[in-house]
């Protein structure tokens with residue numbers, strides 16, 4: 001049996017601070033058309049796709065309002081919604097959301113092939129810091145600009161069980177496992193990952209390796225497809241990782257972007273391939289041992305962990 005879905009990752013090159021929403025949406029529409037021309041039924045755009053990665057500057061929160069959307073679609077993004085519906089292509093778009101009651105989230109918004117919202121996911125793992133830290137080459141003040149979300153929902157869409165995660169979420173095994181326990185078959189992940197990792201530069205040359213390592217492991221250990229899609233290239237002087245990828249439940253990369261700019265990669269995936277892994281090695285009902293995992297759900301860390309001499313840096 002086969003359940004085919006043709007999916008695309010629409011990688012983006014940089015969005016500079018001076019780029020307008022309309023210019024960015026024009027790029028998104030071009031990427032969407034490119035994907036549709038290759039028969040894509042679903043297109044994943046990156047995290048914070050509509051703006052530059054503004055947490056690299058620390059400013060008073062009210063001054064950052066220009067980077068948030070307050071409704072979606074809006075006058076700037078409507079052309080993307082219209083073109084997607086005309087082409088019969090669904091998509092997931094990352095952006096900063098400011099709600100009517102003043103909460104700010106880093107979100108991923110999924111839309112079906114008829115232009116209807118499937119769901120909006122709020123980034124759970126918020127990396128970086130809150131205040132200005134002069135020792136950094138550039139800031140990563142996500143914790144100033146975003147509250148965390150508190151769940152990893154899945155939805156039935158595109159004939160599959162789908163879920164979303166955003167950037168730093170992809171490094172945490174719990175992200176995939178929570179969705180895996182809900183039977184996820186396709187996890188869509190957008191990211192902005194600077195190559196330079198200020199708290200520990202020994203990790204800088206390993207960014208590309210770690211990116212694929214975590215997504216391939218998440219796919220394999222949960223028997224799910226994963227789409228990882230970057231906003232890469234040099235944005236406001238900061239070089240970010242590209243290497244967007246579509247990953248099979250085997251953990252193998254089936255398509256990978258080869259540039260650091262706007263580029264579409266497409267794969268026809270067979271959703272029933274997820275069953276091989278979900279029904280054998282990772283048959284959760286049969287082989288998981290939740291009683292041995294209690295500490296994961298309890299929160300906090302053990303006393304032994306607290307005694308470790310860890311550097312006072314967090315990102």
Ligand code: CDV
Pocket residue numbers: 047127128140166167168169171191192193194315
């Ligand atoms: N946008 C991100 O979440 N970036 C983080 C960086 C700061 C480590 C990441 O995990 O890629």
